[in-house]
Amino acid sequence: MNSRGLRSQLQDSVPVSGLCPQGAYGVQDSLRSGFTSVKNELLPSHPLELSEKNFQLNQDKMNFSTLRNIQGLHAPLKLQMEFRAARQVQRLPFLRSSNLALDTLRGSDESIGFEDILNDPSQSEVMGEPHMMVEYKLGLL
């Protein structure tokens, strides 16, 4: 049973860049992102931005492919099934989940990195509008 409506999945999978500015109210946020230009939209603002955004993903891919080479296909498959199960244990969309099971599976409950110190999501100053976020998740939007 897929708890996310199909419409929200489609919305997430088609990133549209260059047509709509990313600031609030759809107006370009000149203070943060500079002036609009095609180069601005396409290039990342810092060489590390892309690599940091995908870091966890790339680490997982590397670990799973090594595991597959050593132990055979069943090992990453079984682990990914457990990851998927752990990822489904969440609170409501606008509330922060602790992701305890996911952390334990990944082994990140025994390490501290910059993602725990800087920009801690549990202390972020903005919160999504609860009704909007639940509607988005159920695909009613």
Add this chain to the structure above:
Amino acid sequence: MATLTMSRAPLGGFSFENCKRNAILEGETSKLGFSLPAARKTGTTICGVVFKDGVVLGADTRATEGMIVADKNCSKIHYISPNIYCCGAGTAADTEMTTQIISSNLELHSLSTGRLPRVATANRMLKQMLFRYQGYIGAALVLGGVDCNGPHLYSIYPHGSTDKLPYVTMGSGSLAAMAVFEDRYKPDMEEEEAKGLVRDAIAAGIFNDLGSGSNIDLCVITKGNVDYIRPHDEANKKGVRTGDYKYKRGTTAVLTKAVSPLNLELVEESVQTMDTS
């Protein structure tokens, strides 16, 4: 509907939001002839040497901000674990945070394994983190300690490469310090000899490099014992004034003296209790 926004769950870690704005600001201000404020660096001399029973780490104590000395007595030898210490050169905040993060990770790791952490573990953690950030974290480190396999000394560069050597120097004064090491290093020295050698190497960096100065800190790590000597040697003391502009009593002769008492009336007396909590 544009007024109701929905935020994607923010990820922790570095935020690159203001990079474009900063680049534009830097371009604009350089056109006007100003420059953006510089991060506080430790323009430094740090070094380490392996002797018979352990490791001696040494560092100067000056922190600079561009052309100004920001801190005349900062501590550059950071604690990583009871048997491992790390000297840091480069951007001061980067070395501080990196060593603290690795110290916390090593503590968790040692609690999980139940053993004293090894220097090679700290080295591996540091190099993987610095490589992940491709040198943007400006931390050049000298890592030394004694574990179950004996004394070890590593030097770690900001891009993530490491060297395991019997004597290492880092920082802007590293060439001056390395000159002293290359001249007088011998394998299997005694503790006093090693301390003297490190002190001389740091002194060479202090007196010949603008970015290093003030005192010399030493840290002697042996099996089961750490000696954090801060300061070991105050090479640069602020000068003492040689002359005094105060005149002695009696320099000016007194001709006459007249005393007239001032009669004051007490008008009002009020007591206010101080908040000493």
